[in-house]
Amino acid sequence: MHMTLPVIGTVAAWRARVRGLAAEGIAPGDVVWQVGEDAGTLFADARPSIPPRQLRINRAALHEIETALCHSDPERFNRAHDVLLRLNDGLVWGDRTDPAVRRILEQAKSVRRDIHKMHAFVRFREVGASGPRRAFAAWFEPEHSIVEVGTPFFAKRFGDMDWVIATPLVTARFDGQLRFEETRSTAPPPPDATEELWRTYYASIFNPARVMVKAMQSEMPRKFWKNLPEADLIPGLIRGAETRVRQMQEREAEEAPARRLAVARRMATPDRPMPEAGSLEALRAQAADCARCPLHAPATQTVFGEGPPDAPVVFVGEQPGDQEDLAGRPFIGPAGRVFDEVALEAGLDRGRIYITNAVKHFKFTQRGKRRIHQRPATPEIHACQGWLEAELAMIRPRLIVAMGATALQTLTGSGAGLLQRRGMMEQTKKGVPVLITIHPSYLLRLPDAELARAERVRFCQDLAKAAHFLAA
Amino acid sequence: MAQRTLSEKLALLSDAAKYDASCASSGGEKRDSRDGKGVGSSGGSGICHAYTPDGRCISLLKILMTNFCIFDCVYCVNRVSSKVERARFSVEEVVRLTMEFYRRNYIEGLFLSSGIIRSSDDTMADMVRIAKTLREVEHFRGYIHLKTIPDASQDLIDEAGKYADRLSINIELPTERGLNELAPEKSSRGIRRAMGAVRLKREESREVTHTGKRRARFAPAGQSTQMIVGADGADDRAVLGQSANLYANYGLSRVYYSAFSPIPDASRMLPLVKPPLMREHRLYQADWLLRFYGFDVGEIAGGGMLDLDIDPKTAWALAHREAFPVDINRAPREVLLRVPGFGVRTVDRVLAARRRGAVRYEHLLAMGAILKKARPFITMPGWSPRGLDAVDLRARFAPPPEQLSLF
Numbered sequence: 001m002h003m004t005l006p007v008i009g010t011v012a013a014w015r016a017r018v019r020g021l022a023a024e025g026i027a028p029g030d031v032v033w034q035v036g037e038d039a040g041t042l043f044a045d046a047r048p049s050i051p052p053r054q055l056r057i058n059r060a061a062l063h064e065i066e067t068a069l070c071h072s073d074p075e076r077f078n079r080a081h082d083v084l085l086r087l088n089d090g091l092v093w094g095d096r097t098d099p100a101v102r103r104i105l106e107q108a109k110s111v112r113r114d115i116h117k118m119h120a121f122v123r124f125r126e127v128g129a130s131g132p133r134r135a136f137a138a139w140f141e142p143e144h145s146i147v148e149v150g151t152p153f154f155a156k157r158f159g160d161m162d163w164v165i166a167t168p169l170v171t172a173r174f175d176g177q178l179r180f181e182e183t184r185s186t187a188p189p190p191p192d193a194t195e196e197l198w199r200t201y202y203a204s205i206f207n208p209a210r211v212m213v214k215a216m217q218s219e220m221p222r223k224f225w226k227n228l229p230e231a232d233l234i235p236g237l238i239r240g241a242e243t244r245v246r247q248m249q250e251r252e253a254e255e256a257p258a259r260r261l262a263v264a265r266r267m268a269t270p271d272r273p274m275p276e277a278g279s280l281e282a283l284r285a286q287a288a289d290c291a292r293c294p295l296h297a298p299a300t301q302t303v304f305g306e307g308p309p310d311a312p313v314v315f316v317g318e319q320p321g322d323q324e325d326l327a328g329r330p331f332i333g334p335a336g337r338v339f340d341e342v343a344l345e346a347g348l349d350r351g352r353i354y355i356t357n358a359v360k361h362f363k364f365t366q367r368g369k370r371r372i373h374q375r376p377a378t379p380e381i382h383a384c385q386g387w388l389e390a391e392l393a394m395i396r397p398r399l400i401v402a403m404g405a406t407a408l409q410t411l412t413g414s415g416a417g418l419l420q421r422r423g424m425m426e427q428t429k430k431g432v433p434v435l436i437t438i439h440p441s442y443l444l445r446l447p448d449a450e451l452a453r454a455e456r457v458r459f460c461q462d463l464a465k466a467a468h469f470l471a472a
Numbered sequence: 473m474a475q476r477t478l479s480e481k482l483a484l485l486s487d488a489a490k491y492d493a494s495c496a497s498s499g500g501e502k503r504d505s506r507d508g509k510g511v512g513s514s515g516g517s518g519i520c521h522a523y524t525p526d527g528r529c530i531s532l533l534k535i536l537m538t539n540f541c542i543f544d545c546v547y548c549v550n551r552v553s554s555k556v557e558r559a560r561f562s563v564e565e566v567v568r569l570t571m572e573f574y575r576r577n578y579i580e581g582l583f584l585s586s587g588i589i590r591s592s593d594d595t596m597a598d599m600v601r602i603a604k605t606l607r608e609v610e611h612f613r614g615y616i617h618l619k620t621i622p623d624a625s626q627d628l629i630d631e632a633g634k635y636a637d638r639l640s641i642n643i644e645l646p647t648e649r650g651l652n653e654l655a656p657e658k659s660s661r662g663i664r665r666a667m668g669a670v671r672l673k674r675e676e677s678r679e680v681t682h683t684g685k686r687r688a689r690f691a692p693a694g695q696s697t698q699m700i701v702g703a704d705g706a707d708d709r710a711v712l713g714q715s716a717n718l719y720a721n722y723g724l725s726r727v728y729y730s731a732f733s734p735i736p737d738a739s740r741m742l743p744l745v746k747p748p749l750m751r752e753h754r755l756y757q758a759d760w761l762l763r764f765y766g767f768d769v770g771e772i773a774g775g776g777m778l779d780l781d782i783d784p785k786t787a788w789a790l791a792h793r794e795a796f797p798v799d800i801n802r803a804p805r806e807v808l809l810r811v812p813g814f815g816v817r818t819v820d821r822v823l824a825a826r827r828r829g830a831v832r833y834e835h836l837l838a839m840g841a842i843l844k845k846a847r848p849f850i851t852m853p854g855w856s857p858r859g860l861d862a863v864d865l866r867a868r869f870a871p872p873p874e875q876l877s878l879f
Contacts, residue, residue, distance in 0.1 A: 092828065096821075096838035120519050124576045136575065154577075157513040159505030160611075161575065176508055194572045200479050201573075204486040205534060206524035209747055210731070215527025219520065230522060238525045264542040264552040267590065268657045288661065297648075298717050300668045301661060325721075326668035366720040369763075 001026060001046035005035045005077075007169055008180045010145065011069045018055070018081055025052035028085065033077035035145075055084060061093040068107040070114075070144050079103060114143045115150040121224050122154070122165055125189045133175075135162040139188035139227060147172050148180055188227070195229045202230040208241035280309045280394050283387075287360060293383035295361035295376070300325045305356025305391055313470050314397040315355040316388065316407040318439055319376050325362035331355055335441035342440065342456065346463035352470060354395055358410040359384045381410050392432070399469045400432055401462075404439025423462055435469075437462035476559055482569065484559040488539040488550055489585060493698055493728040494617065495520070495531045497580035500637040500693030503613040510611025511575060514637065518615075521578055532583040532617060533573050537561055537599055541587030545644070545655035547703045547732060550587045560589075566602045567610060574614050581615030581637075582606070588621060596624035596632070603635035615693070623662050626669060630690075633673060637693040638725070641666050643718065646711045650704035667722040670695045674723075694725035701755060702732035702748045709773040712758055716769050719762070729755045754778040761785060764816055765809045781870040786812040789849055790866050797851040797860060800831050813845030845869070 005013045014033070021031065025048035057065075065080050083100050087093060096102045124136035136158070142150070151165060151172040162175045171183045216234075225231035275281035284304045290296060303320035306329060323333035331339055343350055359380055364371040376384075388410060392400070402408040409415030411434050412426050418438065426434045438459060446452040476484075495518075502515030520529030538560035539550040549556055561569075570582045584602060588595050599618055606612040618636040620629060633639055641663055645651045648660040670691065677690035697718060701711060715727045731747035758778055761767040765785070772784045779787045789796060789812050798811055800822060808819045821839040825831050833855040837843060848857045848865060859865055 094824075095828070097835055102838055116519070120521050122577050126576075134575070138577070153513075156504040156506055158511060158575070158577075159508045160511050192576075194576060197479060197482060197569065198573060198576070198578050200483050201486050201533070201578075202522060202524065202530070204483045205490050205530060207490045207526045207528070210526045210528075210749055212527030212749075213525055216523040216525050219529065220523040228522065234525055241525070261552060265544070268542040268544070268552075268588075298721070300664045300721060323672070326672045328665065328668075366716055368766075369719055369723065371720050 001031050003031055003033050003077075004037075005033065007036050007182055008148065010035055011066050011148075014069060014077060014080075015066070018084060021081070022055050022085065023052050024048055025050050028078050028081040031078065031081065033074075050085075053085075053088060055088055057084060057087055058093065061087060064093075064108045065104055067111050067149070068104045070111045070146050070149060071107040072144050073107060076107065111144050111146060111149075115146050115153075117224065118142055118146060118150045119153050121220075121228060123195075123227065123229055124158075124163060125195070126192045127189055129162065131162070133160065133162050137164045137166070137189040139166050139186075141223075141227060142167055143223075145169065151178060191229065199230050199233060203233050203237060206237055208237070208244040211238060211241045213238060278394075280391070283390055283394065287387050290360065290387070292386075293361075293380045295359070295363050295380055298364070298366075299361040301328045302360045303328055303330050303357065303362070304360060304387075305354055306330055307354030307356075308352065309354075309395060311352060311354035311395055312397055313353045313399045313401065313466050314392065314395060315353055315401045315403060315466075316411060317355070317357045317403045318406040318441075319357050319359035320362045321373055321441075322362065322364070322371050330357055334444060335439065338440040338443055342460050343463055346460050346467050348463050348467040349470060353466075354391075354397070356388065356391055358388060358407045360387055376406060378409075381406060385410050392428075397432065399435060399466060400428065401435045401437060401466050403437055404442070407439075408434075408436060423458070423465075435462065435466060478565060478569075481559045481561055481565070482535070484557055485536045485539060485561060486534065488556070488587075489534045489536045489583075491549065491730060492534060492583070492585060492619070493528075493730045494583065494640065494696055494726070495529055495534070496638070496693075496696070496726060497531045497615040497617075498693070499725070500615070501689060505611075505613050510613050511571070512581075512613030514581070514613065514615045519580055521580065530578075531580050532615065533570055533579045533581070534583040535561070535566070535569075535585075537566065537584060537586035537595070537602070538589055539587045540589050542590075543588055543655070543657045545658065547644075547654055547700055563598065563602050563605060567605050570606060570614075571610055571612065574612070579614075581612075581617070583617040583619075585619035586621065592621045592623045593625050593628060596621045596628040600628055600631050600635065603632065607635045617693075620666060620670075622658050622666065624666075629666070629669065630673065633670070633677075633690040634688060636691055638696060639670055639691045640696045640698070641670075642698045643714070643727075644698070644700060645704050646699055646701075646706040646714045647704065650706060654704060664721070667695065667697070667718070667724075671722045695722065696724055696726040696728065698728040698730055700732050701729050701752055707773075707776040708751070708755060708758070708778045709769060709776050711755060712762065712769045712773050715759055716762055727759060729759070750780050751778070754780060754784060758784045766806050767810075782866070783812070785810070786845060786869050790869075793860055793865075796849040797857045798849060800836070800850050800852040801826055811846055811849050813842035813847075813849075815840065 003017055026046050027049045030046035030049065065083065069076055069080055079100050083091070083104060091098065093101070096105065118140060122138045122140050124138045127135050127137045129135040147165070147167050147170040154163065154165065155174050155178045158174070165172045166183050166185070168186060169183055171181050173179045173181065275285050287302045287304050290302050303324050317331065320330060321333045321335065324330055340350065359376040363374045363376050363380065365374055400411060402411050405415035405418045408418060411428050418436070421436045422438055424436055426436060428434055438455070440459065443452055443456055443459065446455060497518035498516070500515055504513040505511050518531055520531050522530040524530065539556065540558050540560060541550045541552055544551045544553050566584065573579045574581065584599055586595050586599055603616050603618060606616065616636045617638040617640065618632050620632065620639050620641045622641065643660070643663055644655055644658065651658055651660050673690050674694070677687045679687065681687060699711060699714065711729070718724050718727055729752050731749050731752035755778070758772050761772055761784060762769065767788070772778070772788055778784050789810070798807055805819060805823060808814060808822060809816070818840045822831055825835060825839065830853050832853055836846070848860050851857060
């Protein structure tokens with residue numbers, strides 16, 4: 001049996017015909033498919049030879065089969081017909097061990113590549129416009145019949161201009177509406193002025209020090225070259241590459257004019273006001289370059305304390321976390337938010353306290369793309385102790401609040417037994433009173449909701465003590 | 473100085489931009505111009521519109537706004553002490569080139585970088601003006617990648633992120649010491665701080681506000697960076713360690729490696745040799761292993777340098793033969809991912825096929841496995857590998873030794 005399919009709308013027509021053939025019970029082997037002109041009726045009508053049926057097929061399989069039908073292989077219609085029937089009889093879609101299925105998958109891939117290359121290698125040239133919209137035209141030679149599936153991309157991309165993409169068989173026209181017609185003229189549009197700029201760009205962006213012709217050709221095969229305005233530059237660029245590299249190497253370095261250098265160097269080092277010596281700001285600037293322990297290397301920055309330089313109460317936490325490390329400010333992450341909430345409930349005036357950490361760099365281990373917080377070890381706490389002591393010496397608070405074991409350790413010399421000591425007052429070596437409480441991140445880690453609520457109340461009570469102190 | 477033509481400027485300022493490796497134009501926000509009120513689309517996979525004979529693709533119009541620069545980075549062709557010819561585009565010229573190239577389907581969008589003129593803020597402000605004009609005057613919906621200028625103010629970065637799909641800032645060299653020596657005006661602290669700020673801003677833009685509204689977009693295609701390889705003494709372990717740290721710290725989409733190219737007028741402080749292209753290639757392979765295959769830096773670059781003759785995954789397998797052969801029908805995903813010649817896609821296909829029945833040797837080829845590489849490391853019904861203990865196993869993967877010719 002002879003089946004003729006139209007040049008435009010080939011796949012949809014095939015689908016309708018196959019539905020009919022399956023309903024009649026015609027076997028795939030008894031059909032000869034053809035696209036375009038009717039070759040006449042040399043073939044007799046086929047007789048039903050298989051059980052008639054209604055075809056059902058899942059969407060993913062159909063999409064793949066229809067993509068493969070754009071391939072130039074003349075056998076594609078029979079193969080797809082056969083696979084469609086077998087899929088109805090229980091063949092599993094995607095089974096690459098079936099030669100026909102595998103062939104379809106390969107051809108679909110090849111069609112997709114051809115579409116991709118069309119999206120890449122169509123080159124528009126501006127032509128005279130008949131209306132207010134600018135008009136462009138292109139000539140392109142695809143390997144497969146992809147104009148209908150390949151051009152909606154251009155309609156999405158070039159929505160505000162009229163364009164035509166002509167190929168040897170089918171032409172796509174867009175003027176706000178996408179239409180297809182059989183190609184009448186096979187003459188490419190004439191070059192426009194911008195093309196010369198594009199060729200200039202192409203020749204200049206090429207790096208002669210790293211010629212890799214094979215890599216280029218595998219992605220931009222020669223068959224596309226004749227319609228690419230830049231392609232005739234390629235042989236010259238390859239030939240001249242070695243000379244260009246040699247010229248680069250031979251040219252001796254020569255200093256630019258001294259005057260220009262002097263001006264530029266002055267601009268490159270702008271005057272920034274120095275912080276007042278002996279101030280908290282000077283200390284902060286100094287700490288920004290701290291490399292007293294290895295923690296500085298993987299971290300983003302030193303996270304210094306924040307608050308008024310004459311704060312009566314200083315809060316000390318453990319170390320900055322992920323968010324603090326990125327922003328460079330203490331207590332802005334999840335634990336910081338808990339602290340803010342509870343501080344508000346406890347009536348603590350956030351504007352009057354100074355808040356800082358025992359260790360000023362974020363310590364973490366990398367787990368793939370994530371950073372997992374790690375508790376600082378004694379040498380790191382020790383290395384950082386100087387900064388905290390300097391902060392305290394400058395602020396001279398009347399009360400220090402140690403949040404968590406690390407702060408407790410650095411302030412009193414021992415961090416052991418935090419939960420027994422919390423709520424109590426101790427002293428630093430210099431005799432400043434230290435109020436002991438937990439670190440707010442502890443509240444986030446408690447799995448038991450009831451316990452977390454109770455702990456939060458106790459934390460609030462501790463902060464209320466500090467608030468009371470502040471008010472006194 | 474005589475006024476240069478647009479074409480002359482384009483030649484100079486694209487020539488000066490070719491040392492930036494990034495060309496990605498994929499991901500980010502889905503946009504199109506079906507409404508007929510603008511031009512451009514983005515958000516799918518990127519498209520490479522042309523390839524130059526160096527094997528690299530042209531996806532974006534990659535240019536410098538100017539190659540005047542007040543910095544003196546030794547590895548850079550545009551450093552202040554170099555005698556290259558200088559030029560500068562106006563905002564309108566960059567906009568016009570981008571729009572005209574885009575309308576002819578030459579490019580996916582713009583990758584704009586610049587030398588630093590006057591100050592970091594002045595330069596960044598001009599770059600932001602270009603992106604803003606493209607978006608708000610020309611209604612350009614294609615891709616924009618802006619290279620952030622070190623130490624530009626946070627306000628300008630915020631505005632850049634509003635118009636650009638991707639922001640990047642180059643880490644330049646794998647070690648802080650290298651940067652201090654070769655790029656005295658740049659600070660690795662400043663660069664890291666800028667990356668941290670971009671990550672925070674991106675995360676913030678993805679959160680929903682209290683009123684349930686979506687926030688303004690901010691660099692929806694993420695941020696990336698570039699590292700120059702071969703200009704300082706850092707080994708591959710240092711390079712990859714730096715990359716792993718940057719991926720984890722700042723959620724980078726990509727780290728690009730750029731083999732140090734002999735550049736015109738290169739400073740005498742640097743070695744003038746062929747760029748180590750094979751090293752660059754191995755670093756990219758290793759980078760993939762870190763991100764998608766569950767390897768650690770220590771596992772693949774423990775010795776300091778990667779093997780130039782064989783790929784890092786095969787090198788790891790050869791050094792860990794006790795972990796093989798792997799039973800194709802039993803091994804979990806993370807073990808299959810370590811088989812040389814198996815990609816992520818192959819592994820997923822193997823896992824899917826296992827549900828339908830035993831996977832046999834002849835099935836693997838159809839699944840995309842490179843059997844020449846995988847053969848000695850796998851076992852399955854009808855296939856047991858030989859020669860896993862053979863001393864010459866490495867020789868089968870390495871290129872043949874070069875015969876010395878008689879003198």
